[in-house]
Amino acid sequence: MFPAAIDSRPARYVEQLGNVFARFGAHSQDSGNVSYGVDADGRRFFVKTAGDPADTAPYLDFGGRESLLRNAARLAEGVRHPLLPTFHGLVESPGGPLLVYDWRDGDHLGTPRHVRDDPDTAFQRFRALAVEEILVALDALFDLHGQLDVAGWVQGDFYDGSLLYDFDRHRLTVIDLDSYRPGPYRNDMGRMFGSSRFMAPEEFSLGAPIDDRTTAYVMARTALVLLADGTLHRDAYRGPDALYAVVQEAVTTRFPSYIAFHRTWLAARG
Ligand SMILES: Nc1ncnc2c1ncn2[C@@H]1O[C@H](COP(=O)(O)OP(=O)(O)O)[C@@H](O)[C@H]1O
Ligand SMILES: [Mg+2]
CATH class of the missing domain: 3.30.200.20 (Phosphorylase Kinase; domain 1)
Known part of the structure; x- marks a missing residue:
């Protein structure tokens, strides 16, 4: 057409x-x-x-x-x-x-910092959903990144502004993957594109390897932003212990690959 x-x-x-x-x-x-x-x-x-x-x-x-x-x-x-x-x-x-x-219907979850605490924003309305609805969205997001990983793509500039959510149909859409790159590669920018709430340490370090482990880190940060308050505080995290443990490992000792992160997440989901 x-x-x-x-x-x-x-x-x-x-x-x-x-x-x-x-x-x-x-x-x-x-x-x-x-x-x-x-x-x-x-x-x-x-x-x-x-x-x-x-x-x-x-x-x-x-x-x-x-x-x-x-x-x-x-x-x-x-x-x-x-x-x-x-x-x-x-x-x-x-x-x-x-x-x-x-065209996909949905509210943009990206929110300017000064209104990020406003309960009327799509960002906060999403965070207020039932835990299972958020987990289903994260499952789908991690599945997408599994497919991107198999195809050799490493995340770049992924953040809540890459998400649209249709609250009526419970449908997530991922947009603006323009800065994803075939990996692995070395950080050639110093501070790469992205929102620091989501970024992995190597995305701030010129010459550091950027690869599927970076994608795993950013996906775990996404879980922390959407299901907790962006920190690792256990009290803030709304999911079960098993999933908290996966996310904690992903942003501390780290997983050796995206596949390892994803498998562990799926196993913890039961
Ligand atoms: N497929 C789509 N359907 C509906 N709206 C979209 C779609 N893709 C992007 N948008 C909207 O358009 C805006 C700009 O798109 P985006 O890809 O983020 O462009 P930019 O590269 O300028 O950041 C997004 O913030 C979102 O609101
Ligand atoms: Mg954009």
Whole structure:
């Protein structure tokens, strides 16, 4: 349904495609990317572009943004999973690539720091769900990362802002895996992209190996943020002892591989 290449600029193409009902750009994103929600004859799509080539305010210039999108397209081509919005391909245009995904309903769990304690935010509403509902979401998230691990992808910049949750349908969606990279590799940035609440120590250390153990650490941090208060305090952790032990090991002595972390989690889930 989508061509491999178009002659028009992205903004014009999405207008022709259908009704543009959502826009994400400089007002909402600091990435420099510009994305659209488009309704085409009742089918809704999320279309992501590298934005304005003249926009040099973001950390990455247009060329850098474009290569991250091409990377994201490779990931989406290689890994299909119920948590990922269906990928409809990359469309080349004179204004750079467009990535077309299904639109997914859901509230964005990413929350600016100053409202992070507000019970009305999607982040706090998610954290207030029944423990089992959160565990089911974590199971699915860890399963996705198992599949990504098998395909050789290591997490990068994963945080609560990578999650949409549909509270009515109890459905989790994972978005924005643009900074995931084929691993293992060495930290070439010093402080890598990411939210420090989720990041592994090696993501702060130039030259350190980044691999599937990093993914395991970040997934365990995710459990601590969503199921506890982001700390290892046992009282704050709402899950059973067996799962607490897995998460504790994952962020202290660490697991030797993502598979080891995931297997231990599944065994503790019973
Ligand atoms: N498949 C999707 N369906 C619906 N909304 C989405 C989808 N993917 C992303 N979004 C929304 O668009 C916003 C920007 O997308 P994101 O991939 O995070 O772009 P950026 O690279 O600019 O951070 C997200 O915060 C989320 O609210
Ligand atoms: Mg984002």
